[in-house]
Amino acid sequence: MEKTNGFLNALIRRRTRYALTNKSTIPDEEIIRTVQTSVRYAPSAFNSQGTRAVVLLGPRHAQFWRLTLDALRRVVPADKFAPTEKKITSFAAAYGTVLFFEDWTTVQSLQEKFPAYRDNFPLWAYQANVMAELAVWTAFNEAGLGASLQHYNPLVDEAVQKAFGVPYAWKMIAQMPFGVPYAPAEEKSFLPLDERVKVLGQ
Numbered sequence: 001m002e003k004t005n006g007f008l009n010a011l012i013r014r015r016t017r018y019a020l021t022n023k024s025t026i027p028d029e030e031i032i033r034t035v036q037t038s039v040r041y042a043p044s045a046f047n048s049q050g051t052r053a054v055v056l057l058g059p060r061h062a063q064f065w066r067l068t069l070d071a072l073r074r075v076v077p078a079d080k081f082a083p084t085e086k087k088i089t090s091f092a093a094a095y096g097t098v099l100f101f102e103d104w105t106t107v108q109s110l111q112e113k114f115p116a117y118r119d120n121f122p123l124w125a126y127q128a129n130v131m132a133e134l135a136v137w138t139a140f141n142e143a144g145l146g147a148s149l150q151h152y153n154p155l156v157d158e159a160v161q162k163a164f165g166v167p168y169a170w171k172m173i174a175q176m177p178f179g180v181p182y183a184p185a186e187e188k189s190f191l192p193l194d195e196r197v198k199v200l201g202q
Contacts, residue, residue, distance in 0.1 A: 014138045017146025020094035020179035025144035038135035045124035050106030054099040065092035067159040095179035101170035146181030
């Protein structure tokens with residue numbers, strides 16, 4: 001158990017943080033390296049390596065949330081828009097954002113190559129993406145950066161493709177704003193573990 005304590009404690013410390021500043025505890029080069037390492041080493045079915053990420057810093061980070069706000073403005077009624085605008089403004093106030101994608105040409109290639117597993121490859125792609133997300137999130141937290149995971153796709157997909165030159169085949173999965181937190185994490189409750197983990201054979 002001793003060998004796993006550091007990793008498990010890092011998982012325990014990772015939390016959703018919404019109250020973020022536009023400051024970072026680490027240089028941009030380390031932010032980029034964290035994302036690169038997480039994407040490289042997160043496991044994927046058949047070692048397909050279909051996960052993609054775009055790191056947005058400075059004006060590009062702000063631009064993404066402006067695009068998101070514009071997209072939401074078209075679908076959220078005006079009389080109910082204030083809370084939405086407040087939430088998006090809080091994400092824009094962070095230091096940066098990581099956009100997570102899956103390259104769907106990888107999924108389609110695997111479906112053609114291994115037709116017996118055709119229906120499973122989209123699910124496995126999502127699983128691989130989530131593992132990369134968790135790796136980035138946990139590493140950020142250990143570096144003193146807070147983050148949250150958002151899902152404004154597919155609402156913003158087309159705008160992102162045009163603004164950032166993202167290939168059409170990259171399917172957006174999630175967005176992760178990050179920065180130095182200025183408020184503690186909210187209280188978190190847990191279901192009883194015996195409802196979630198069954199141990200057989202003892």
